[in-house]
Amino acid sequence: MYIVFYFFVFSLSQVPGSSSPRPYTSPWALRLAQRETGNSPSFPQEQDQTHKGGQGMAEDMELELEFTEDLQLTDVMRHRAQSLQQKGQKRQDGERLLLPYEAVYRLDFNEQELSFSHWNVSIKGPGRLSVTGISQLWTPDLTNLMTRQLLEPSGQFWRSAGDPEDAPIKCLEADIQEFGERIADLAKVRKVMYFLLAFKDGAEKDSIKCSLVFKKDVEA
Incomplete structure (x- = not known):
């Protein structure tokens, strides 16, 4: 059927x-x-x-890295300066000792194909921040820091007394542009880079934030 x-x-x-x-x-x-x-x-x-x-x-094409203090390396550098002073010894010829108002900071590059974009710096109240890069692979527990290892130019940022809170941070624009580009170039061959940060003219660590913004390079 x-x-x-x-x-x-x-x-x-x-x-x-x-x-x-x-x-x-x-x-x-x-x-x-x-x-x-x-x-x-x-x-x-x-x-x-x-x-x-x-x-x-x-947004994913940008990477912002904040400078973070390396407490261990800062302590080693301070101990070196104090030891020379206590023993009445002279520093090594060309050696760069850590000054009382300086500290060792670092940037860790989890990505290395980068192009420099801009700096992000904030300073509360009057003061000056100086950022000096170290050009070679270096840690103070292995070798003394030498002046020839310091990059030029350095990054200089400051806020003068009486500046409004919302006023832009003052800086040497050509220098920080060149400095940022050099850091991006060095990042291509390094996983970490060290810096000396100096806090002067009333600036304090807790009142300052400093970071770098990079653009991620995309292969064609």
Whole structure:
């Protein structure tokens, strides 16, 4: 016994100008057909998500690294200066001793293909921040720091007494641009880089924040 079922689905509305009902087409089938023919309709929600995703990708292309104090290396440097003073000895010819208002800081590069973008520095109240880079791989527990290992130019940032709180930090723009570019170049061959940060003219560590913003290099 053969049982044949015929299913016909008709729309409730009629095609204008015709007395015959038009076949019903599901939205899913219509969308599939449009995509196959390349005539996909616009979907505002999907466009919105794509736009937001693009913004996220742009943010992912930047990397901000904050200078952090290396307490152990700072202590080693301080001990070296104090030891020479207590023993009445002279420093090694060309040696750079840590000054009382200085500390050793570091940048750790978890990514190395970088291009310099800009500095982010904030100083509360009057004071001056000096950032000096160390050009070679160095730690004071292995070798003494020598003046020839210091990068030039250094980064100089300051806020004068009487400057409004919302006033931009003063700096030597050409120097900090060149300095930032040199740091980005050195980052390509290093995982870590050390710096001497000097807090002068009333500046204190707790009132200063300093970081570098890089752009991530994308291979073509």
